[in-house]
Amino acid sequence: MRRVLPRTHGFQRPFGLWPEGFGEGGALPEDSEGFGEGGALPEDSEGFGEGGALPVGLVMDPIKISKLTFAYGEGELRRPVLRDVALQVHAGEVVLLTGPSGSGKTTLLTLIGALRAMQEGSCRVLGRELMGASEHERVRLRRSIGFIFQNHNLLGFLTARQNVAMALEVEAALPERDRLARAGAMLAAVGLDGHEDKLPAKLSGGQRQRVAIARALVGEPGLVLADEPTAALDKVSGGEVAHLLRDMAKSRGTPILMVTHDPRILDIADRVVAMEDGRIVEAAAA
């Protein structure tokens, strides 16, 4: 018996490092939670192990949250922002997270991104349970996640290529030449061929956001978290960035969880999750 992964479109793996199975039809043994034979990591794996980034792309549900509760402050000042949240995101899925300001979207994103320590409930990201994870374990997990911030946050003193290569330099497992080559290829993939050696100040807002996307994707992450990636962009640039992300998600099978208020990009979503007052109130297929 085999089952076929949904939403893998059979695109070429860009750097040859993506785990076998993505983009190749995705045939899997039924009893496997991962991709490719022999290399499957059980979905319930708890271990962070030692060393650099975690292996990615081996988990069926890269995000699996249940009974997640989070509050800021202590004692009388304690203010709950997430209440009993449950959410599951599948491989290759593009999920938009919407909701009014203060509904807990960003806090949820920071918890999934291992940027904050958990307080209550379960949050399993790329097969790793974040409840009780140490700072060191969270730092390691972050290396397997691609982050796209609203304000791109590029390092102003580095060129576009160097900014993108920074995502690979964190472990320095690749030689410098390979890092720069992959960064250049990734920039080309997001349409920035010829702009590799420009400083961020010399790029337009849309181009900077593309560099940020390239930085998020160059390490071939198992998950991409994006916060209003199109908010600062005009309609054309916003649409291009949104579809670029969707194409990347589909070609690589990388799930994308995106906080956005931008109605122009709803069409890229597989699912829209609405939040209100710290709870998920609606999860609709797009």
Next chain:
Amino acid sequence: MSATMDKGGRFGPAALRSPDAIGTPGLLPWAPERTGEAPPAAPAVPRGPGMLSALLLPARLAWRQLRAERARLFSAMAGVMFAAVLVFMQLGFRSALFDSATRLLAAMEAELFLLNPLTTVSFRPEPIPRVRAHQALALPEVAQAVPVYMTQATWRNPEDGSRRMIQMIGFDVEAGAMRFEGLDAIAPALRRVDAVGFDTRSRPEFGDVARLFAERGPFEVQVGNRMVEVVGLVTIGPSFGADGNLVMSEVNFRRMVRERQATNTDLVAIRLQPDADVATAQRRLREIMPPDVMVLTHAELVAHERRYWETATPIGFIFGFGSVMGLIVGMVIVYQILFSDIANHLREYATLKAIGYSNFYLARVVMAAALILAVIGFLPGAALCVWLYDVVADATFLPLAMTFERAAVVFALIFGMCAAAGLLAMRKLRDASPADMF
């Protein structure tokens, strides 16, 4: 799915697409049974960062960040340079003090010395019985025992008549116990009555004696209450204790300093036989000498003089304190630069944390920035001090010059100063919260 392996040793569908595998199912990709070739080397397994990368990559990031803001970089450089110059000058003065203070004693040729235990510094010696020199000659390994007389007297400037205290050194000028430059040439002349040799490196307030001597030849000057004749020139150099020097024979010294008892001297320089062991001779001399003299080697005599300036005067402390102040000022400057640098780039640091950079890595970036500042501030500071040493040496006649040892010490101090500033500034990194990036 068959467990076919690809070239990378992985199992999976990619192996099925391998050209080798497609044509000959069941064969290993390199098909040694077909080609007879040895299997290719296993592909390199990606390794974690080596020690060199772990140091160089943060340093490169730090340098790129520093270089991007030239004004900030130059102000930091100036701050470190200022600290380096301050420390160089303080340590230079301190060293010049000690070098000049011991220059006279360092110029003595003897292996052992007899000194009154109460003598704290050479320009204010306590007398010892002259007979101790004769007693020393009782040992077969002693070749010569030369009494040395030292005191200060008033020199009258032959050009303008002004008066100034000058150091007088009397000894047997032909015994070879002193190696002042020019002494050998004038030694016969110094045997004449009331003949003296003038130190050409004495301060200019004593008059341009060298010029006068060149113009007139031997000429008379007043020293104390006596007219003496300058018969030649030697080179010694002033010290913090003496602005100028006069050398003369032992007999002329006693003529000029009549209040001195003939039975006393200030120092006895002992020259040993060529094959004598200094330590053994020192031990044997101590055995035969009464406790009113101490027996010191040349190095011990210089160290004794140096100890006076280090401990019995505030001068050594003042220059040491000046060095510390320079380092503190430099540290504050570097700390301010690094701190504001981190504060201005908190978002970038937080972003790096978000994408998986550890606090330790970022701490290395800050530390590397501090140490880069140490290097690029030290180098121009050292170059500037080479020039400043010349200027100050010309003005003060003190032996100020750049030495490798001092440059190494100052670099180590500046390096430590910047490292301390970096450690302090690192605390600001805690404010870079990756959670605030969303």
